Amino acid sequence: MFSVDVPRGMDGQPLVPGDVWATFPPAAQAVSVALAHQVAALTARVRELETRLGQDSSNSSRPPSSDPPQTPRRPVAPTGRARGGQPGHVAHQRAVFPPERVDHFIDHRPTTCGHCAAQLRATPLGEGDVVRHQVTEFPPVRAMVTEHRLHRVVCPRCGQTTRATLPPDVPAGAFGPRLQATVAVLSGQYHLSQRQVADVCGTVLDAPLAASSVAGLCQATAAALAAPVAAVQATLPAAAVVNADETRWPQAGQTQWLWVVVTGLVTVFAIAASRGSRVIKDLLGEDYGGVLGSDRYAGYAWLDVAFRQVCWAHLKRDFQGLVDRGGAAQEVGTAALALVRDLFTAWHQYRDGALDRLGLQATMRPVQDAFAAVLDAGARCPDQKAAGLCRALDRLWPALWTFVDEAGVDPTNNAAERALRPAVLWRKGSFGTQSDGGARFVERLLTVTATCKQQGRSALDYITAVCTAAQFGQPPPSLVPVTA
Numbered sequence: 001m002f003s004v005d006v007p008r009g010m011d012g013q014p015l016v017p018g019d020v021w022a023t024f025p026p027a028a029q030a031v032s033v034a035l036a037h038q039v040a041a042l043t044a045r046v047r048e049l050e051t052r053l054g055q056d057s058s059n060s061s062r063p064p065s066s067d068p069p070q071t072p073r074r075p076v077a078p079t080g081r082a083r084g085g086q087p088g089h090v091a092h093q094r095a096v097f098p099p100e101r102v103d104h105f106i107d108h109r110p111t112t113c114g115h116c117a118a119q120l121r122a123t124p125l126g127e128g129d130v131v132r133h134q135v136t137e138f139p140p141v142r143a144m145v146t147e148h149r150l151h152r153v154v155c156p157r158c159g160q161t162t163r164a165t166l167p168p169d170v171p172a173g174a175f176g177p178r179l180q181a182t183v184a185v186l187s188g189q190y191h192l193s194q195r196q197v198a199d200v201c202g203t204v205l206d207a208p209l210a211a212s213s214v215a216g217l218c219q220a221t222a223a224a225l226a227a228p229v230a231a232v233q234a235t236l237p238a239a240a241v242v243n244a245d246e247t248r249w250p251q252a253g254q255t256q257w258l259w260v261v262v263t264g265l266v267t268v269f270a271i272a273a274s275r276g277s278r279v280i281k282d283l284l285g286e287d288y289g290g291v292l293g294s295d296r297y298a299g300y301a302w303l304d305v306a307f308r309q310v311c312w313a314h315l316k317r318d319f320q321g322l323v324d325r326g327g328a329a330q331e332v333g334t335a336a337l338a339l340v341r342d343l344f345t346a347w348h349q350y351r352d353g354a355l356d357r358l359g360l361q362a363t364m365r366p367v368q369d370a371f372a373a374v375l376d377a378g379a380r381c382p383d384q385k386a387a388g389l390c391r392a393l394d395r396l397w398p399a400l401w402t403f404v405d406e407a408g409v410d411p412t413n414n415a416a417e418r419a420l421r422p423a424v425l426w427r428k429g430s431f432g433t434q435s436d437g438g439a440r441f442v443e444r445l446l447t448v449t450a451t452c453k454q455q456g457r458s459a460l461d462y463i464t465a466v467c468t469a470a471q472f473g474q475p476p477p478s479l480v481p482v483t484a
Contacts, residue, residue: 143207177467188445224470250432311413
């Protein structure tokens with residue numbers, strides 16, 4: 001006997017009464033069931049597309065720059081105060097340079113009394129009554145050009161001629177190391193195009209350069225930085241805590257991937273053809289024994305969850321996405337977001353010194369218990385996206401709470417994301433690179449500038465020292481910090 005189930009709606013209720021359904025011919029029943037299944041599938045598809053359409057930086061991993069114009073602005077909690085400085089606040093003024101930094105001192109003394117117009121003698125009341133007004137100005141900037149004249153002299157004995165050679169302290173090329181470093185910094189740190197760098201050198205520094213010369217100097221700088229950057233990269237496997245992230249990097253019409261690894265003292269960038277786990281394994285070593293902070297991307301799943309910290313800032317956006325999805329997912333997202341707020345409140349108290357490590361652990365225990373209950377209930381949610389997220393987080397459970405017990409571990413991956421922002425701006429302006437040589441320049445300049453900033457060093461001074469060493473055949477200065 002041919003029979004089919006009664007077609008049911010999204011709520012599970014029969015679409016037709018049972019007695020009416022029984023009167024339908026078997027063929028009509030089959031068609032009706034097929035149509036009901038198709039409607040259910042299309043309804044689910046529409047809902048998924050509407051969810052994607054509603055994604056922005058607040059409920060997904062999309063960057064704020066991709067938000068459409070109609071995206072609501074993030075609410076700002078009202079304070080009840082007017083804009084601007086508040087009554088009684090301490091004024092913040094420009095700090096004056098110390099006397100040893102001042103190039104010229106000019107004393108101004110009044111000659112007539114400002115009250116009775118009497119003539120005044122040059123008898124100041126004291127140094128404490130002097131008002132210091134400093135004016136900072138650039139002198140006319142003009143590149144220094146040194147011409148080395150190599151004369152040829154005839155030997156009075158044999159009659160042969162000998163031409164002088166350059167002294168060892170004179171660069172063999174047409175540009176000195178500081179100009180070379182300046183070109184690299186303008187391009188790599190300030191993200192100017194080759195033509196813009198050439199224009200700055202010509203108009204600001206009075207050192208005319210062709211765009212081709214800029215490219216050549218950048219490639220020479222990249223070659224000079226190869227050894228120092230490799231030495232910095234070699235420190236990563238020994239780091240106790242690292243944060244990592246990756247983003248697309250276009251190269252000659254193909255998609256490459258720019259990876260970043262941040263430790264407490266160095267930042268390393270690498271451009272690779274793959275987004276696979278092999279890249280991060282090569283950077284950290286397959287037997288890495290520290291803690292890796294990252295998002296939930298599968299490329300980091302090779303490391304045991306006991307040695308990972310999943311980013312809670314990403315999770316917060318995921319839960320907001322469930323809230324915006326509505327339906328059964330909204331309840332899961334709302335409950336999780338409340339616990340995320342409690343988590344960050346406790347973390348900020350610990351970071352600000354209001355809680356010690358034991359206090360943080362005690363404060364987080366009820367949050368962990370409540371979050372476990374949310375995941376357990378969410379795994380049974382009829383909304384498959386919410387249920388899938390809860391099941392995935394349950395498998396990552398130890399990696400959610402590493403920051404509670406391990407010193408130096410942050411609950412977010414903000415360190416790596418902040419490090420990527422200059423690279424993203426460079427990508428937007430340059431549209432990536434066109435060759436492997438350009439990729440090496442990008443990753444090495446990003447590594448050097450970010451690491452110098454971490455260490456409080458001048459990137460220009462360091463790159464100048466590296467270029468000087470390269471031009472004169474000397475070993476480059478190290479970028480690896482010296483720790484006691």
